[in-house]
Amino acid sequence: MVTTFEGLRGPIHLFRHQPINGRLKASLISFLTLFLVTSYAKLPQPRFGIFMPKLDVYTLTSDVTDRVNSYLYRSKPSEIPLAEYPIISEDDLLSYDWNTHTLLLRHSIWYKLREPAVHGAPFVVVADGVPLYVGAFWTSISSFATPVPVIMWDQKRESTHLTIQRGYPSPEVAGEVADPRANDQLRKVLEELGKLKREPIPGKETFDADDNIATKRLDGGQKLVRIGIQVLFKADPAGLVEDIDKYGAGVEIDPAVELTLFGRISSSRPSCLESDNCHP
Numbered sequence: 001m002v003t004t005f006e007g008l009r010g011p012i013h014l015f016r017h018q019p020i021n022g023r024l025k026a027s028l029i030s031f032l033t034l035f036l037v038t039s040y041a042k043l044p045q046p047r048f049g050i051f052m053p054k055l056d057v058y059t060l061t062s063d064v065t066d067r068v069n070s071y072l073y074r075s076k077p078s079e080i081p082l083a084e085y086p087i088i089s090e091d092d093l094l095s096y097d098w099n100t101h102t103l104l105l106r107h108s109i110w111y112k113l114r115e116p117a118v119h120g121a122p123f124v125v126v127a128d129g130v131p132l133y134v135g136a137f138w139t140s141i142s143s144f145a146t147p148v149p150v151i152m153w154d155q156k157r158e159s160t161h162l163t164i165q166r167g168y169p170s171p172e173v174a175g176e177v178a179d180p181r182a183n184d185q186l187r188k189v190l191e192e193l194g195k196l197k198r199e200p201i202p203g204k205e206t207f208d209a210d211d212n213i214a215t216k217r218l219d220g221g222q223k224l225v226r227i228g229i230q231v232l233f234k235a236d237p238a239g240l241v242e243d244i245d246k247y248g249a250g251v252e253i254d255p256a257v258e259l260t261l262f263g264r265i266s267s268s269r270p271s272c273l274e275s276d277n278c279h280p
């Protein structure tokens with residue numbers, strides 16, 4: 001709308017802005033809402049996460065205690081309202097040891113948490129958006145036992161190794177209930193993320209910190225024998241026997257035990273290359 005009136009130097013035009021009508025206003029609100037929802041949907045969602053509940057689980061009041069007990073012992077994981085963001089995601093995780101369910105993290109996450117009360121602070125393990133099982137952060141001062149998986153509170157708030165234990169104070173409190181940590185979907189996601197710690201292959205030689213072959217028990221219950229790896233790389237057969245004496249000093253060896261290296265047998269019996277009296 002334009003209003004015109006005569007001034008000293010000619011007509012003056014004043015413009016008035018028309019108020020936004022209801023339909024246009026609703027359209028703008030709808031557009032902004034759709035834009036925000038679309039932008040949020042484009043954010044990458046974690047494939048692995050440990051989430052805290054959305055509601056208070058720390059305060060020592062009767063309503064909070066009832067809520068915690070409901071989350072831990074009566075509710076399904078999918079029935080627990082969760083916080084928007086996880087306290088641990090695959091970005092925080094360096095590796096996951098499936099044998100012990102120990103997480104190695106890039107940095108401490110304890111600053112994100114409050115110390116749990118004696119009834120614990122529930123968490124939910126989520127994989128690909130699916131809540132898998134309920135656990136709890138637990139304090140060692142608690143006299144309450146629980147069959148749910150627990151992560152013990154670190155008083156120093158420094159540790160980057162978190163082990164999800166089977167119950168508290170010991171795994172026995174879980175009884176014969178199936179272990180919720182051994183979840184196939186969780187393992188699949190961790191494998192695909194490259195976070196699952198590789199398990200040793202049975203039958204492969206293992207080496208200790210000194211690059212020596214680890215002590216092994218021979219068949220038939222004979223004494224343990226430890227041999228330096230240097231022996232395996234001796235080129236001189238005569239020196240080979242000397243090195244065996246050197247590194248095996250003080251070790252009692254059953255005379256029936258034969259040590260074969262590079263086709264040679266220790267001098268307690270003749271080599272199969274020198275005698276026809278060989279037995280498998």
